[in-house]
Amino acid sequence: MARILITSAIPYINGIKHLGNLVGSQLPADLYARYARARGHEVMFICATDEHGTPAELAAAKAGKPVADYCAEMHGVQKELAAGFRLSFDHFGRSSSARNNALTQHFAKALGENGLIGEVAERQVFSVADNRFLPDRYIEGTCPNCGYDKARGDQCENCTKQLDPTDLIDPRSAISGSTDLEVRETRHLYLRQRSLKGEIAAWIDGKTDWPILTTSIAKKWLNDGEGLQDRGITRDLAWGVPVQFPGAPWQGMEGKVFYVWFDAPIEYISATAEWADATGQGDSAWQRWWRTDMGAADVRYVQFMGKDNVPFHTLSFPATIIGSREPWKLVDYIKSFNYLNYDGGQFSTSQGRGVFMDQALSILPADYWRWWLLSHAPENSDAEFTWENFQASVNKDLADVLGNFVSRVTKFCRAKFAETVPGGGAFDDRALALIAELETRTRAYEGHMEAIDIRKAAGELRGIWTLGNEYLQSAAPWSVHKTDPEAAAAMVRLGLNLIRLYAVLSAPFIPDAAARMLAAMHCEDGAWPGPVAEALTALPPGHPFTTPDVLFAKIADEEREDWAKRFSGVRA
């Protein structure tokens, strides 16, 4: 029995996320949270929307809405989609919450008082027509290197040369197209990460069990070139956490907000506080997860994220925590993911390429997506979604191997006995061998789940499903029943109990189907199995069940072709 704090990288507010985003953080985090709860651990699973920053402002403007309204609306949309995918957050917060405003300012103040924040005067491009400073990539112009006329201020996409916005020929605002740009001086706060480099490096060096993807990115940023650099944590924007506030250890920062990457990870903590507020609990309820001086010392904290998020979670956020010199909980394990590509290219939010969360749910139940995405999670390298692979995997694994198993057992029992667990007979050697094999594989499955080795866990689970079919085939109760109904009864009793066992073991991956399996078995007992031999006696002779409808309908070729066409190009 442990206490496990789980956070998923928080999705940006600006639109509906695609399957690549989903499989890179929220979905595996949910798998782990569900598993940990099933094992009896106390779990706090936190996610939120990341709402600040330039893209949110621009998306709101495009939608013709005040940014606060836009974010509130999109938060609702994302929350509903998360529920649709059965993401079991204890709380789905908002980085624009009052809690996060206060806590972000608290951290900034503590860092300032500890001498870890400096002011830097810099020159930035200001667009008069847009009345705002422009981030480098929101400035377009002609590349001085290759002549490409849509080069961005940070890099030319055509020749990949790194650029400074002032390098561009004929620069213009990417927002309005205006060429009325000027360079203005502005002052910003910088987090002095350089002075924390030693502490952070020592901390990372101690994390020898982390995925290589996580540590290699962290070490690259720590050691590359001149090493870890100080980082600007404020921006000239209206939408965000105000930098100037009563008690702030600096002056003259009116009109500026904290950079989203400063306040977004703090939202993990704030969202837990939001959870305490929403459930009518006091501060101690969330502090026991986050303050090592208030009960969090024995918490295991695991983060999930795509590889693009790794630098912020291995360096910037820890710098914030460590630099505060307050006893906040640091992450214990970071599970990071590569990217999921879509049919030979990248998923693209801007181009609407690929399958987005709302579209996915509109064509198939969540379990189909959960199974495919998790069993193909991009753990070691980038992975690829193709409709052919999706159809083949889902039809084989879910419909043929698992769904059909449930179907054949329940229908046979109903036909030859009744819709109750048949009594009589005893487990023969074949059954005992099956149980021994299940014992081994179930323990292996647990090992993979605990190590958050997702593909391996999925493979083991599938193997466990297959054992049921192998057993039935060799036991052949349909033949035995003709001469020895009692022996057949024992086989069927085992089969029905397997359905319940499979429901419990599969629930973290496919929660809806698992619930239907348990309901069909008229079983409330979803307890994680101890010894398998014991778990397979949960449904005693005489226990009623209901033969369920088809658990997973197969994806037809025509459907697959239709979807492949629909999602190939621009999002409707």
Place this chain on the structure above:
RNA sequence: GGGCCUGUAGCUCAAUGGUCAGAGCAGGGCGCUCAUAACGCCUUGGUUGGGGGUUCGAGUCCCUCCGGGCCUACCA
């Protein structure tokens, strides 16, 4: 440019430096008939991207070349 990851069967992926490189799917054959034309058994298929090196032994370590991907700090 620099760094990191990656390349294994038609496809998706496994293999602490140590039996003959293994699974699943697809393909082929056989069996079964309870089941969603489902299930089971058997089976074809590989110069582990190319080349060189270290080693008693290399998919694994080193060098090099080729291909794919990611990151490179102001999108998040």
